[in-house]
Amino acid sequence: MTDTSETRSADSTAHSTQQSRLHRLMRYLPLIAPVLxxxxxxxxxxxxxxxxxxxxxxxGTALFALGLIGMPLAMIRGHGRRQQDWAAIVGDTLLGTIWTLFTWSVVLGVPLRLALTGVGVGDGQDRARIVTWAVLGAATMLLTWGYAEARRVPRVRRLDVQLARLGAGLDGTRVVLITDTHYGPLDRARWSARVCETVNTLKADLVCHTGDIADGTAEHRRAQAAPLGTVQATRARVYVTGNHEYYSEAQGWVDLMDELGWEPLRNRHLLLERGGDTLVVAGVDDVTAESSGLAGHRAHLAGALHGADPDHPVLLLAHQPKFIDRAAAHGIDLQLSGHTHGGQIWPFHHLVRIDQPALAGLSRHGTRTLLYTSRGTGFWGPPFRVFAPSEITLLVLRSPQRPPTP
Incomplete structure (x- = not known):
């Protein structure tokens, strides 16, 4: 008879060996990915x-070799300790460009070559050159369109969201969500002002920013963030931290948002009351907060709900959709998140889904909890959005008790 403990030990050793190989591979990924x-x-x-x-x-070969060497160097100078904006712009643009070329070389180039061969078009040289021009043409069009999509003021996405526990007095509450503005190396102060002007046309009761305000410190990006102080809401403007705040002195961003008149919901809540009914509006720090080492920063849902009446519906702000597991376990009615950018540049969408339970839009988790994931208002890094348009979201909360429309 085989000793069970020996079998378990062997299985554990095999599992540890497999994990060790995976960790070694992940260490080399930053070197392998740019080469590919x-x-x-x-x-x-x-x-x-x-x-x-x-x-x-x-x-052509020299140009690709120069990009292979230059892109990582520019990214390091732009996003490392030196924080040189010109280098970040160069590195980010190269990253978006080569990601698009790589994608369409594989997605379009290989199948097109096979199709041309199958129907007998030209000789090998003709087919190869057709593939080259097709890939370059597709990439150029997508990058031009994607740049325009990234730099435009986002379209407003409107939807009604029915919450089973929302009282009739709160029916029609207008919640505007902006997120992932990512003010950064490209100066977008004018864009920021136009976004805020658009938000103000929506006559919101509550305006929410679910984090990743900028890439850089509050002192460095203050001019781009300043228009957020002009945002209007009849009840409140609330904000929670995203993971990027923890790359650039998060407390500085909390203080600046407070200065601009927004309420940072750092593991706390406020009450929105109307018509005799109450909505709990709660927020938590990003899930990366605790590992940042910043004192007092962590995602603490129980603390955010402390003192709230458990019979009242809860609207929760949490930067990352993956927080939905904890939200559903606490019976949260609606979680608002960002972080995913909707993938930003296809087909990065599929990689996002490996890490997050939702990419964009409204989804249900458990018996009660709804999650709305925004594709984001700005963009991170590469100034392109391909098949992932940005958005300003207007959610109109609906009560099942509201009187029928005549």
Whole structure:
């Protein structure tokens, strides 16, 4: 008979070995990923039978090699200790460009080559050159469109959300959600002012910002964030931290938002009352807060709800959708989140879904809890949005007890 303890020990050893290999692989990923991003499109566009003139091949290959070396260096100078905005702009733009070229070299280039071969179009050189021009054309159009989408004032997305416990007195409460503004190396002070003007046209009772205000410290990005002080709401303007605040002196952002007239809901709540009914509006720090080492910062839902009447419906602000498991366990009625950017540049959408339970829109979790995930108001890093439009969200809360429309 096999000793059970020996079997468990062997299984544990095998599992530990597998995890160790995975951790080693993850350590090398920052080195492997840039190489793949730059070499795959270089190979598909220049070295798969195109037979370009030698100067074209050499110049194209040198350009990809320069990008492979220059992009990581620019990202380090731009987002590292030096925080040089010009370098961040160069690195971020290169990242978005090569991600798009890599994607469409694989998604379009390979199937198109097979299709052209299958129908007998031209010889090998003709087919290879058609693939090159098709990929370059598709990438150019998508990047041009994606840049315009990233820099525009977001469209307003409107939807009614029925909450089973919402009293009739609160029916029609207008909640505006902005999130992931990511003020950064590209100066978007004018864009910020136009976003706030759009928010003010929505006549909100409650305006929420669910974090990732900026990339950089509050002192460095103050001019871009200042228009947030002009946002109007009949009841309250509330804010919770996102993970990016913890990369750049989060307490400074909490203090600045307080100065601009927003209420930072750091594991606390306020009450929104109307028509004899009450809505608890609660917020928690981002889930990365505790690991930041910043004293007093952590996601603490029990603390956020302390003293609230458990019979009242709860609207919770939490930056990341993954907090929904804890929210559902506490019977939260509606959680508002951002963080995902809706993927920002397709097909990054699929990678986001590995880490988060929702990508965008309204979803149900458990018997009571709803989650609304915004695609974000701004953009992070690469100034492109491809198949993931930004949004300003207007949620009109509905009570099942409201009188029928005549």
């Amino acid at each position: 991003l730059w070499t795959v499109p270089c190979w598909v566009l220049l070295h798969t039978g195109q037979h370009w003139p030698l100067p074209v091949t050499l110049a």
